[in-house]
Amino acid sequence: MERTEDELRLDGNAAAGLLEELFAFEITAAITTCDGCGGACRVGELALYGAAMGTVLRCPKCDHMMMCVTRVGIELRLDLRGVRALRATCVP
Numbered sequence: 001m002e003r004t005e006d007e008l009r010l011d012g013n014a015a016a017g018l019l020e021e022l023f024a025f026e027i028t029a030a031i032t033t034c035d036g037c038g039g040a041c042r043v044g045e046l047a048l049y050g051a052a053m054g055t056v057l058r059c060p061k062c063d064h065m066m067m068c069v070t071r072v073g074i075e076l077r078l079d080l081r082g083v084r085a086l087r088a089t090c091v092p
Contacts, residue, residue, distance in 0.1 A: 005049075012046035012057055018069055019043070021076060023088075030088035036064025038084070043067075 028044035054070035066082035
Protein backbone atom coordinates (compact mmCIF):
# COMPACT_ATOMS: atom_id res chain seq x y z
CA MET A 1 0.00 0.00 0.00
CA GLU A 2 1.36 3.41 -0.97
CA ARG A 3 1.54 6.18 1.60
CA THR A 4 -0.01 9.55 0.90
CA GLU A 5 2.03 12.75 0.83
CA ASP A 6 0.54 13.81 4.16
CA GLU A 7 1.58 10.49 5.76
CA LEU A 8 5.18 10.96 4.53
CA ARG A 9 5.46 14.58 5.68
CA LEU A 10 7.24 15.24 8.99
CA ASP A 11 8.90 18.40 10.31
CA GLY A 12 12.60 19.20 10.04
CA ASN A 13 13.26 17.94 13.58
CA ALA A 14 13.00 14.43 12.16
CA ALA A 15 16.27 15.09 10.27
CA ALA A 16 18.21 16.09 13.41
CA GLY A 17 20.20 12.86 13.75
CA LEU A 18 21.19 12.83 10.12
CA LEU A 19 22.11 16.52 10.01
CA GLU A 20 24.12 16.49 13.24
CA GLU A 21 26.57 14.22 11.44
CA LEU A 22 27.30 17.18 9.12
CA PHE A 23 27.08 20.17 11.47
CA ALA A 24 28.86 20.80 14.79
CA PHE A 25 26.06 23.08 16.03
CA GLU A 26 22.36 22.58 16.75
CA ILE A 27 21.17 22.57 13.14
CA THR A 28 17.44 22.50 13.90
CA ALA A 29 17.77 25.91 15.61
CA ALA A 30 19.61 27.48 12.63
CA ILE A 31 17.62 30.02 10.62
CA THR A 32 17.23 29.35 6.90
CA THR A 33 16.10 31.78 4.23
CA CYS A 34 14.19 30.20 1.36
CA ASP A 35 15.56 30.94 -2.10
CA GLY A 36 12.03 30.53 -3.49
CA CYS A 37 9.91 32.94 -1.42
CA GLY A 38 12.49 34.68 0.78
CA GLY A 39 10.75 33.49 3.96
CA ALA A 40 12.85 32.67 7.01
CA CYS A 41 12.33 29.86 9.51
CA ARG A 42 14.29 27.43 11.65
CA VAL A 43 15.48 24.17 10.08
CA GLY A 44 13.27 22.37 12.61
CA GLU A 45 10.22 24.02 11.01
CA LEU A 46 10.97 22.82 7.47
CA ALA A 47 8.76 20.09 6.01
CA LEU A 48 10.64 16.80 5.74
CA TYR A 49 9.93 14.17 3.12
CA GLY A 50 11.99 11.02 3.62
CA ALA A 51 12.38 8.21 1.12
CA ALA A 52 14.90 5.56 0.16
CA MET A 53 16.50 7.96 -2.33
CA GLY A 54 17.18 10.65 0.29
CA THR A 55 15.75 13.23 2.65
CA VAL A 56 14.17 16.39 1.24
CA LEU A 57 13.46 19.45 3.39
CA ARG A 58 10.98 21.96 1.95
CA CYS A 59 9.89 25.49 2.86
CA PRO A 60 6.71 25.33 4.96
CA LYS A 61 5.48 28.56 3.31
CA CYS A 62 5.93 27.88 -0.44
CA ASP A 63 6.99 24.17 -0.57
CA HIS A 64 10.26 25.07 -2.38
CA MET A 65 12.96 22.38 -1.96
CA MET A 66 15.57 23.88 0.36
CA MET A 67 17.81 20.95 1.33
CA CYS A 68 18.37 17.42 0.11
CA VAL A 69 20.52 14.90 2.01
CA THR A 70 21.48 11.56 0.53
CA ARG A 71 23.69 8.77 1.86
CA VAL A 72 25.95 6.96 -0.60
CA GLY A 73 27.89 4.27 1.24
CA ILE A 74 29.74 6.02 4.07
CA GLU A 75 29.37 9.44 2.43
CA LEU A 76 26.66 12.03 3.11
CA ARG A 77 25.83 14.45 0.30
CA LEU A 78 24.13 17.74 1.13
CA ASP A 79 22.44 19.91 -1.51
CA LEU A 80 21.61 23.39 -0.19
CA ARG A 81 20.75 25.07 -3.50
CA GLY A 82 17.29 26.08 -2.21
CA VAL A 83 18.73 27.90 0.82
CA ARG A 84 19.57 31.57 0.25
CA ALA A 85 21.18 31.84 3.69
CA LEU A 86 21.80 29.66 6.77
CA ARG A 87 22.43 31.43 10.09
CA ALA A 88 23.55 29.57 13.20
CA THR A 89 24.87 30.48 16.63
CA CYS A 90 28.01 28.52 17.44
CA VAL A 91 28.92 28.43 21.12
CA PRO A 92 32.25 26.75 22.02
